[in-house]
Amino acid sequence: MGLSPSSLARRAASSAGGPNGKIGGRSRMGDVTVRQLSNPRGALGRVISIVMNRRNRELIERCVDALEPRKGSSVADVGFGGGVGLRILMNRVGLTGIVSGVEPSETMRTRALKKFEDDVALDRLRIVNGSAAATSLADGSQDGIITVNTVYFWPDLAEGLDGLVRALAPEGVLAVGISPKAAQLGMGFDERAERVIEASELADAMRAAGLTRVSIAAPRGTEGRAIVRGFAA
Ligand SMILES: C[S@@+](CC[C@H](N)C(=O)[O-])C[C@H]1O[C@@H](n2cnc3c(N)ncnc32)[C@H](O)[C@@H]1O
DSSP states (O other): OOOOHHHHHHHHHHTOOTGGGEETTEEHHHHHHHHHHHSOOHHHHHHHHHHHHHHHHHHHHHHHHHHOOOTTOEEEEETOTTOHHHHHHHHHHOTTOEEEEEESOHHHHHHHHHHTHHHHHTTSEEEEEOOSSOOOOOTTOEEEEEEESOGGGOSOHHHHHHHHHHHEEEEEEEEEEEOOHHHHHHTTOOTTTSOOOOHHHHHHHHHHTTOEEEEEEOOTTSTTOEEEEEEOO
16 A cells, blocks of 8 residues: 555645546545545545554654553543554553544444454443544543544534543543644645644634643654644643
8 A cells, every 4th residue: 555645635636637527626536535534434444544544653652642641541532543543542551441432434433343352342442433522432531532633524623622621531631633734735625625724723722622731742753743732620
């Protein structure tokens, strides 16, 4: 699998077939790619999820670092996609911790249930149908939540953040990973359909959602990506 989602999207953009080849501001192929990133489905969704696991692993690891998870704690990855974050979180919280993987895509949930069958059977991993705005997690239940490269697809930013904050325990940590704005546009995002967002805008929204000590980090080795972190009151 030689192409990253961004190069697929770039190839799609460059292969736009004139006025009839465009859907909104991008080509049909770009549209397919972005739709797969927002809702991975079927065989192509499974392929995209493998690419995402590779491309996003470093940023996901840094987001997990930002949670500083303790052994035995309860943590969640919301919009886990290919699921690389679930394994990293399980390793950090150990056998006594509980990891919840929240995902609206049925294809991704099914894939994770199969891939992590043993962990699910041990109830150290829970795969949940949900979204940022409606996580299905109990209020105040999570010591930490990561969500990486998902914010572009939330229907409403404030509602998504409210949903995540509701699920956090007091002093719980939220770490949101995003790509730089130029990379978001490079992936074929259309500002009319996806949220193209700067880390500073996200930080303001997180403060407005009631998170405290909100900070932005740009970890090395993540191609200019950012982690915006905040703490529940
Ligand atoms: C680009 S993928 C990122 C997957 C993974 N977090 C990563 O970084 O590799 C976006 C993921 O967000 C999920 N998603 C879409 N809308 C969402 C929402 N409203 N709340 C949470 N996740 C959502 C998609 O199903 C998809 O798995």
